[in-house]
Amino acid sequence: xxxxxxxxxxxxxxxxxxxxxxxxxxxxxxxxxxxxxxxxxxxxxxxxxxxxxxxxxxxxxxxxxxxxxxxxxxxxxxxxxxxxxxxxxxxxxxxxxxxxxxxxxxxxx
Numbered sequence: 212x213x214x215x216x217x218x219x220x221x222x223x224x225x226x227x228x229x230x231x232x233x234x235x236x237x238x239x240x241x242x243x244x245x246x247x248x249x250x251x252x253x254x255x256x257x258x259x260x261x262x263x264x265x266x267x268x269x270x271x272x273x274x275x276x277x278x279x280x281x282x283x284x285x286x287x288x289x290x291x292x293x294x295x296x297x298x299x300x301x302x303x304x305x306x307x308x309x310x311x312x313x314x315x316x317x318x319x320x
Contacts, residue, residue, distance in 0.1 A: 222302045226314035227257055227290040230264040234291040237312030245304055247295060257292040264291050290315065 228234040234254055241247040256262045264287060293314075297305050306317060 221296060222299050223294055223296050223320045224302060224305050224309065225292060225294045225318050225320070226309040227292055227316040228264065228313055229266055229290060229315055230313075231291050232264075233313040234264075234293050237293055237309050237314070240308050240312055241295060241305060245301075245308055247297060247301070247305065251296040253294045255292050255294075257290045260289060262287060262289045262291065264289075 226237065228237065238249075238252050238254060241252060242249050266287065293309065295305050295309075302319060306319070309317060
């Protein structure tokens with residue numbers, strides 16, 4: 212018997228992260244470890260301004276090339292928001308994964 216998901220039980224879970232690196236790690240973990248479809252995960256600035264988060268991390272502070280300095284400074288205008296559309300029965304797993312990745316604020320709708 213094939214199981215179908217009742218779309219009325221779908222939820223959108225939104226998490227805020229201090230750094231772009233933490234947000235990207237959360238997405239990678241959701242997709243690779245928990246089988247969340249990448250098309251159901253969205254990353255954006257939490258506000259209207261372009262931002263890399265509230266503090267620099269990862270590629271924002273290092274060039275990725277030995278002996279090469281970074282140029283410029285990252286735009287730090289607020290948190291990064293990750294939203295995940297998921298079936299209700301996966302919402303606990305998604306919420307837990309977002310928290311483990313460093314989410315500073317979570318809400319579900």
